[in-house]
Amino acid sequence: MNRPLVGALSALLLGGATLVGAGAAPAVAAASHPQAAQAVDFAGTVALSNCSGSVVRTAKSADTDPALVLSNGHCLETGFPDAGEVIVGQSSSRSFTLLNSSGGSAGTVRASKVAYATMTDTDVSLYQLTSTYAQIQQRYGIKALQLSDSRPAQGTSIKVVSGYWKKIYSCNIDGFAYRLKEGDWTWKDSVRYTSACNTIGGTSGSPVVDATTGTVLAVNNTGNEDGARCTLNNPCEVDESGAVTVRQGINYAQQTYGITKCVTTGNKVDLSLAGCALPKP
Template identity: 65%
Template sequence: MKKPLVGALFAVLLLGAGTAPATAATSHDAAAPSTVKAAASSSHAAVKAKAGAKAIGFAGTVALSNCSGSVIRTPGSQPGDPALVLSNGHCMESGFPGPGEVVLNQPSTRSFTLLNSSGGGVGTLRASKIAYGTMTDTDISVYQLTSTYAQIESRYGIKALELNTAHPVQGAAITVASGYWKRTYSCNVDGFVYRLKEGEWTWKDSVRYTSACQTIGGTSGSPVIDNATGKVVAVNNTGNEDGQKCTDNNPCEVSENGQVTVRQGINYAQETYGIVPCIGAGNKFDLNAAGCVLPKP
């Protein structure tokens, strides 16, 4: 992961003047045309859900300026609550939070393009604040919007995606739905990583995909959806591009006994069930709530 670029260079990259890392749409933001063409071809086959599984579309996903995301709710969220958007901590407009840093209730006017099931943009949503963001233990950002769930559903006919309250299951069929690229990737949960280390950041109990999910730049922040339930179980965030060990854009797996494993070309996500206990009445974050183990400021 590298810091975002803006302005002219950002525009050049969007036109294909650079290649994309595995996931984070930060300094690169877009793949070269040849990469996009190849990925589009492979994802066309991947988007077909396995027999018996639900077909996962884009309804409820959003496109950020540099990443992907989704409108999410907890089981306790109410129609009149301000809606929430989930993405990565490294996708925040305020920059990468350092190790141990937590952003809480920081004002924001960031906009998001809301997509329908086929990937068409149906409207623009706007944030009122970054309710929570961090790259410590996990890699998440949660924006509070100026619109309620009821308003979004009434205006656009789109419902929020629900966060699963349970830990993901190894072997489960999943879909990574990128609002930035309007592209899906289908694979399975290959396993879980005790510690995933990338540069100066360390994440706990990360999801490792099977090799079919070859996510690219711009898919950072995409919801990882369990095909059987249609619920969000993780948020896509990184992958090892070059086979390097524990460097930026090249995360490594660290076991409980300290053994380091590098899996070039394999991509990862951060679980989201742990967010649920931290969101209380009115969709407000309460980091002191029972069961909430998210890092505190």
């Protein structure tokens, strides 16, 4: 994983997306998205103490619901979850710096709990905030980013938006890894970027935004730094037959559409919902 900035040298997979920088070349629209790409900025993203994240909602979320912050499981303040571990409803008072469109601080929001987190099959954390979406918009003028409820397509033009570094990386979805293995962790159906998204430590947890629709498709989490095989900070791809491929310098994200199948009324995570495939405790 891309290491979190704090303790990066000793931390393992740190969902860090490679910074592309605000002046990165604009993404080329994918053939499947003929319409012009919309502007993607920092509004709604957050900076954690060591990672990036974003305030997100589903299509069913109400303005009066407690807001959710999306980041990586490996960005938890309590450390990396073990392989097979799933965290639900863990108390948290973590604070997040909420960013405006230009990357400046709009204010601070605070968690009440970790609604869900794991590094099994995916690398995700969802914090529930003490503020509702309506309160955040009223106080700070910031709207949440919406999670797409559909699996992204190969070739899609994307932006990886790092609240920690205040950098935006532009590239395309190159393809998908059937399994992505790093150290003790294995993730399913991971998004592989084209080489322009050379994310780094601190970009872990950054939302991967569809450059055309503005919806969140995935959460940035790792990359192969040294060309090593399946070790910390050097994930490898494993196909259906077990064949292993190492792509040095290539970075990855975990899809998020599955989260929308597991959130019910009141923005509550309900792992028993029909169609919810997130790992259970």
